[in-house]
Amino acid sequence: MRRGDHLAAFEQLVLLALLSLEEDEAYGMNIRHVLREQARREASVPTVYSALERLESKGFVSSCLGQATPERGGRAKKLFRVEAAGVRALDEARKTLEVMWQVGGLMGGPSER
Amino acid sequence: MKDSPPRQRSIRPPRVAEITLLLLLPKRDRGPILGDLAEEFTRLAEADGVRFARRWYWQQFIRAIVPAARRRLDTKGRGEARFNVTKLGFSWLDVKIGLRMLGKHPGLSLVAVFALAVGIPVGLAPTHFVNAHEAPPPVDESDRLQVLRSIDLVNSVVRPGSLYDFNLWREELTSFEALGASMDAVYNVISEDGRAAPVEGAEVTASMFGLLRVAPLQGRTLIAADEAVGAPPVVVIGHDVWQSRLGGDPDVVGRVIQIGGVERTVVGVMPKEFLYPWLDQVWVPLRARALTDDHGQKRRLRVFGRLLDGVSPEEAEVELSTLGRRMSVDLPQTHAKLRLQVVPFTLGVHRLPRGGWRALPGFYFVQVLTVLMLAFPCANIGMLILARTANRSSELAVRTALGASRARIILQLFTESLVLAVLAAGVGLVIADRFVSRVGTVGWVHFGVTPQTALLALTLAVFSAAVAGVVPALKVTSGDVHRNLQHAVAGRAGIRFGGMSSALIVADVALAVAIIGASVGVWGIDRSAGMGIETDQFLSAELRIPRIDPEGDGSAISRSESVRLAAAQDALVQRLAGEPGVGGVAVASVLPGMDHPVQRIEVEGESDRRLVRHASVDVGFFDALQQPILSGRGFGPDDLGENSSSVIVNTNFAGQVLGGRNPLGIRVRQWSRAQDGPWYEIVGVVGSLGMLATATDADAGIYYPLAPGQIHPVPFAIRVGDDPAAFAPRLRELAGEADPAAVISAPVALSEVLSQQVLLLGWLRSYFLVVIGILLTISTMAIYALMSFTVAQRTREIGIRIALGARWRAVVATIARRAMVQLGLGALAGMTVAGLLLALLENVAGKIPMGSPVLVASMVTVGVVVLIGALACIAPTLRALRIAPTDALREGI
Known part of the structure; x- marks a missing residue:
């Protein structure tokens, strides 16, 4: 992994939320919903988009414009998809965390891979 | 009423929040983010109601402001999507630089913000007050x-x-x-x-x-x-x-x-x-x-x-x-x-007329005048900003050399002035709000600052920034790039001020002198001169009796009301006569010193009809005012009958209408196209008592006898001594004794009534006093700043002259000479303008003492201005004299 390509905690949450959504449901507001319901994190929509943009610039997600609907005031959705690099980065982050948990003495031994 | 199909209320997010976000968000985020918010808003509105959804949207809006602004700045930082408000490429960096400049030049910022913080509210005051005054009452529909x-x-x-x-x-x-x-x-x-x-x-x-x-x-x-x-x-x-x-x-x-x-x-x-x-x-x-x-x-x-x-x-x-x-x-x-x-x-x-205040031509006159008043501080601030900008000419030259267009640099300098002006407008609005909150609410009219006023203040801030920012910017960027760069490398400003700053100094001095001179002239008008009445010894008031017959059918004022009014007036006058300290009561349809109505009269045996002013006065009127009857007699009880035909005229009448003849016995009557009035015989002559508010001894006048109960309300003046206002409560008590229904309204010293008459409205007088004070402060500050700056600009020149052997006395004399020429020209121009203004005013307001007070006031102002100018020159001159000749020579080459 290149320097600066590590995942911040919030970015990890956004990526995981994205993975939990169907392809045509993976956009800002739904990600916000998942974060609030599952992770108990309140984030404004621009904050979510900021994270998504950072992830996109690192190549972890890609985006495309979806359908515009009347209830959206005729504005198109911006749909996101997690790329393979994103999944790898998530995995890397999880491993790093586990190691650090062990180092910190809060975990018994290396987890099963 | 026609039946119409039920209309479905459109459910949409709050417009203000949506538009603000639209402006705040980077372009590419607008669609997805606003779309997401709108979608959720619709869902919530259907599930939990529109009120809930709106509240949610506003919460989201508040939470989104900071991240949205940050995203915008991030985006610009990477240079991906510039905020293309204009094709020139406005940059938030300009705003940041503007804010930094405020701190870098605190003295200039303070002067400029003060001047505009006062100038902007003054500029918008007419429109603000008119809007407040014309607001509809807060009732249903x-x-x-x-x-x-x-x-x-x-x-x-x-x-x-x-x-x-x-x-x-x-x-x-x-x-x-x-x-x-x-x-x-x-x-x-x-x-x-x-x-x-x-x-x-x-x-x-x-x-x-x-x-x-x-x-x-x-x-x-x-x-x-x-x-x-x-x-x-x-x-x-x-x-x-x-x-x-x-x-x-x-x-x-x-x-x-x-x-x-x-x-x-x-x-x-x-x-x-x-x-x-x-x-x-x-x-x-x-x-x-x-x-x-x-x-x-x-x-x-x-x-x-x-x-x-x-x-x-x-x-x-x-x-x-x-x-x-x-x-x-x-x-x-x-x-x-x-x-x-x-x-x-x-x-x-x-x-008010159908179009309100704006339908009156005077409104636009006042509005234009106040905006012009705003232009004056703007010109001074512009000069100071030019001075500030001059010190940055090397930075601007480098920017130009690197490809920035002239328009781009002008926009940057305009933005910097705008930061200053918007800050000043904010400060001004807060001060204005404090000021008007003392007036507060009259009826349903709220004089407090409204969003509309704030918007207007913002517009004026842009106007001020344009005047104060763009002119210096044009001047600074007018030179050729190559030359500016050379100057920049040599560490010199490269901008010459000469004519512009001198002209402004002369204008500032002229304004200060003109304002003081003209004000002293106007305020020096002795209102009681020519009236022969010690107006500050009299309390003036009006006696009223409200309609008192509850059984009446409202179709006419009953005779009993007139009788009761007469009785109340008599009883009050008698009680006042018996009151210790009261020297007399004068009842008149119009009190001396106020504008008397005019009528056209005809002198028996003459074909000319002349306009004269008239009043009806009671029997004791002239005695109470201690006005001697110069010839003939005064009014007596016999003159009050219905067939009375006596009148008294003033000396102006004798001179202007009768050509100096003895008026006694001459008959006059009111003339009108429809019907001539009865003949009256002149039985007495009195001195001039003032029948026109603005000219106390100018008009020919005629006095008719007035019986009690003939006019309502009844104006009267009581001679009570040095503190007339203190007698008002006792007057009310006496009026209550005379008739329980009697109302005494507007008890105030006669001298106060007169001074209010001169400028028509008391508030207008204070408003202009404040404006004059502010203009003076600004011009004084500007004189100081400009003079000190122009001397500072000559530092190198002074250093070189000293290096070449000039004596310091000769150098100081050169500086002083230039300063004196500027101050002298300004003083001369100011006194000329003051004289012209007073001459103009004299046509309207009558005699104004043009002599010594105006001259003394102007000379004192000139003295103060010279002192300020000298103080402004001292520090930079001393600094320049202290430069080592070698340094001056080395840098000057």
Whole structure:
């Protein structure tokens, strides 16, 4: 992994939320919903988009414009998809965390891979 | 009403929040983010209701502001999507630089912010006050409330309404839900402690309360039965009267109180904010049933109505005009030259023309004048900003060399001024809000700062920034890039100020001297000069008796009222005569020093008809004012009869109308095209007492004898000694003894009335005083800043001259010479302008003492300005003299 390509905690949450959504449901507001319901994190929509943009610039997600609907005031959705690099980065982050948990003495031994 | 299909209310997010986000978000985020928010808003509105959804949206908006702004800055930081408000490429960096500049030059920032913080509110004051004054009353569907009135086409004035017209309109007009009428009055209300004090009130039709759709706080409002002749006398009182006069008695409804000398039963209390038609606190029924023609009664009846739903004011006016045409045929004497109008309630109540204040030419004159006043501080600030910019010319030269266009640099400098101006506008609005909050609310008129005013202030800030920022920017960027770069490398400014700064200094000095000179001249007008009356020894007031016959049918002022008025006036004058410290009472239709009405008179045996001013005065008038009868005799009790034919004229009359002849025995009469008046014989001559507010001894005048009870209200002046205002409470007591219904209004020293007359409105006087003070402060500050700057600019020149062997005295003399030329030119120009202004004023206001006070004041101002100029030059001169000659020579080459 290149320097600066590590995942911040919030970015990890956004990526995981994205993975939990169907392809045509993976956009800002739904990600916000998942974060609030599952992770108990309140984030404004621009904050979510900021994270998504950072992830996109690192190549972890890609985006495309979806359908515009009347209830959206005729504005198109911006749909996101997690790329393979994103999944790898998530995995890397999880491993790093586990190691650090062990180092910190809060975990018994290396987890099963 | 037509049936229309039920319309589905469109459910959409709050517009303000959406538009703000739209402006705040980077372009590429707008669609997805606003779309997401709109989608969720729709879902919530359907599930939990629109109110909930709107609240949610606003919460999201508040949470989104900072991240959205940050995203915008991030985006720009990467240079991906520039904020292309203009093709020039506005940058938030300019704003940041502007903010930094404020701190870098604190002195300049302070002066500029102060000047604009005062200048901007002054500039927007006329529009702000007009908007506040014309605001509709805060009642249900206030746009449907309209005033119906007649305009006298001959004199272009609003003619007071008549009961006859009101009754006819009420019966015939179909455009209105209902019509109401009111007639202003002042009543003495006896308070808990037994003291009587006047309260503004009105006789109103019961319909007024229904029209305004305001429910009483207690009891009921007036009802139609209260208007009937013979109905028990009742009153509805306002919240303040209830609290202050009746001690907030919870059982006030049903209580009998004395209002204007009549015992009336309180039937209701209105809420605190109910002060209709205008600042009224007591409402008694208007007995408006009489269908007699009462046009001669000179009532000040106000008629208003509520338009039917769907009827426009224009349609109502067409109907009213049609009725008016019929009336002009039926009653040609009184209705032939009238135009009937339907105008919004506020305009009608304030007796403003249809277009409001803006329809008066004077409004735009004042508005333009105040904006010009704003332009003056702007020019000075512009000069100071130019000075600041000059020090940055090397930075700007490098930017230009790197490819920045001239327009781009001008935009940057404009933005910097805009930061300053917006800050000043904010400070100014806060100060203005504090200032006007002392005035607060009058009736339903709120003088506080509104969003509309804030927007206007912002517009003026842009205007100020354009004047103060763009001109220096043009000057700084006018040179050729190559030369500027050379100067920049050499560490020199590369900008010459010469003419511009000198011109501004001269203008500043001229303004200071002109303002002081002209002000001293105007304020030096001795109002009592030529009147021969010690006006500060007199208390002036008006005696009123409200309509006192509750059983009357309202069709005419009864004879008994006139008799009672005469009795009250006599009783009051007698009581005053017996009061220790009172030197005399003068009763007159118009008091000396105020504008007297004019009439055209004819002298027996002459064909010329001359305009003279006139007044009716009581028998003791001249004695009380200690005015000797110069020849002939004064008025006596015999002159008060109906067949009396005596008049007294003033010396101007004798000189101007009679050509210096002895006036005694000469007969005169009022002349009019229709009918000549009776002949009067001149029996006495008095000195000039002042018949014109602005010129005390200019006009020819004639005095008629006045019997008690002939005029209402009764103006009078009492000689009471050094502190006239202190006698006002005792005067009220004496008036109460003379007649319990008697109201004493506007007791104030005669000298105060006179000074108010000179500038018409007291507030206008204070407003201009404040403006003059501010202009002086700004010009003084600007003189200091500019002079000190121009000397500082010559530092290198001074250093080189010293290096080349010049004596310091010669150098100081050069600097002083230039400063003196600037100050002298300014003083000369200022005194000339002051003289011209005073000469202009003299045409309008009569004699102004042009001599020593104006000259002394101007000289003192010049002295102060010279001192300020000298102080401004000292520091930079000393600094320049201290430069080592070698340094000066090295840098200068």
